Amino acid sequence: MIIPKKSQDEGFGGRAVYRAVQTSRLYEQIVQQIEESIAKGALKEGDQLPAERDLAQQFGVSRTAVREAIKALREKGLVEAYSGRGTFITSATPRSIRQSLDRMMRGGGDAQGGTIQLVEVREILEPEIAALAAARADEGALKTMRDALAVMDQAKSNPDAFIEADLDFHLALAEAADNPLILSLIDSIVGVLREQRISIFMVEGGAERGQYHHKKILEAIEHRDAQGARAAMREHLRQVRDDSRGGSNQEVSDTPKQPA
Ligand SMILES: [Zn+2]
Numbered sequence: 257m258i259i260p261k262k263s264q265d266e267g268f269g270g271r272a273v274y275r276a277v278q279t280s281r282l283y284e285q286i287v288q289q290i291e292e293s294i295a296k297g298a299l300k301e302g303d304q305l306p307a308e309r310d311l312a313q314q315f316g317v318s319r320t321a322v323r324e325a326i327k328a329l330r331e332k333g334l335v336e337a338y339s340g341r342g343t344f345i346t347s348a349t350p351r352s353i354r355q356s357l358d359r360m361m362r363g364g365g366d367a368q369g370g371t372i373q374l375v376e377v378r379e380i381l382e383p384e385i386a387a388l389a390a391a392r393a394d395e396g397a398l399k400t401m402r403d404a405l406a407v408m409d410q411a412k413s414n415p416d417a418f419i420e421a422d423l424d425f426h427l428a429l430a431e432a433a434d435n436p437l438i439l440s441l442i443d444s445i446v447g448v449l450r451e452q453r454i455s456i457f458m459v460e461g462g463a464e465r466g467q468y469h470h471k472k473i474l475e476a477i478e479h480r481d482a483q484g485a486r487a488a489m490r491e492h493l494r495q496v497r498d499d500s501r502g503g504s505n506q507e508v509s510d511t512p513k514q515p516a
Contacts, residue, residue, distance in 0.1 A: 286315050286325035287332075294334060294345060297436035305335065305343040371455070374448055375497045379490070381441065382426070385433045386473055386489035387482040393432035400428040401474050408470065412463055419453045425470055432477075455500055462499045469495055 293299040305311065308326070312319045326343060329335040337343045389397070407421035423446055430442035456462040469492035476484030 282317055283321045283324040283328065286311075286317065286321065287328045289315075290325070290329060291334065295436065299345050301345055303345045305345070307342070371500045372497070374445070375493060375500065377445065378449075378496070379493050381438070382429070382493060383486040383489045385429050385438060385442070386477070386485040388433035388435070388438075389429045390477045390480055390482040390485040392434045393429075393477055397428055397432035398474075398478065400431075401425055401477070404428060405467070405470055405474060408463070408467055415454065415457045418457060418463055419450060422453055422466065422470075423449060429473075429477075456496060459499045465495050465499065466492065 290299065290305075299305075305326075306314065308319050308322050311322045311325075315322065326335065326337065330337060334346060335343050336346045393401075404421045404425035408418050408425070411417035411421060426449070427439075427442060427446065430439045433439070456466070469488060472488040473485055473492060476482075476488050
C-alpha cells in the first residue's frame with residue numbers, strides 16, 4: 257500500500273517502479289498463502305501461527321518480510337497478536353461480511369424489503385446446502401442436528417433458546433456441506449438471521465411450523481436423500497417467507513423495540 261504510492265511519487269521511471277512492486281510482492285505472497293490456507297480450512301479460527309523466526313524459515317524470507325505480512329494480516333483482521341502468547345487466526349472474514357450485511361439491512365430503512373431479500377439469499381443457498389449435507393454429513397454433524405432439534409422441541413416458549421438452536425441447526429447443515437466457503441457465508445449472515453427469526457417466533461405457530469420442516473429436513477439427510485433434503489428446505493424457507501411477512505407487520509404495528 258505504501259509502496260505503490262512511493263512509486264507514483266518517483267514518477268514513471270520503469271526500473272524504480274518494477275523494483276518497488278517486487279519488494280511489495282514478497283510479503284504479499286506470504287499474506288496470500290496464509291489467506292489461502294484460511295480459505296481452504298487448513299488454518300482455522302484459534303490456530304496459532306508459528307513464531308516469526310520459523311515462518312521466515314518456512315517461507316525462505318527475512319523476518320522483516322514476515323513481520324510486514326503479519327502486520328497486513330492484522331490490518332485485514334485475519335489474525336490477532338497477543339503479546340507473550342503469539343499470533344492467532346481470527347474469524348474476521350465472516351465478521352466483516354456480517355457487519356456489511358448488518359449495515360445494509362439497517363441502512364435501507366425498509367425492514368420488509370430487507371427481510372424478503374434475506375429470504376431470497378437463503379432460498380438460493382440453503383436448499384443446495386441441504387442437498388450437500390445429505391451426501392456428506394458424518395455422524396458428528398447428524399448428532400449436532402438432532403441435538404438442535406431436541407432443544408427446539410423443549411424451548412417452544414423460550415424464544416432465545418429456540419432461536420439459538422434454530423441457528424445451530426442451520427449452521428450444522430452448512431458445516432456438514434464440508435465446504436469452508438459455504439460455512440463462512442452462512443456464518444456471516446447468522447446475526448442477520450437471528451433478527452429475522454425473532455420476528456418469526458412472534459408469529460402464532462411459527463416455531464411449530466419451523467420444527468415440522470426441520471424434522472423433514474433431518475429425516476431426508478439421515479436417509480442420504482439429497483433431493484428430499486433440498487425439497488424440504490425449500491418448503492421450510494417458503495414458510496419462513498410467509499411467517500416473516502406476518503412478523504414484520506406485527507413488529508411495525510405493536511413491537512417497536514429493535515432486538516439487539
Ligand atoms: Zn429453521
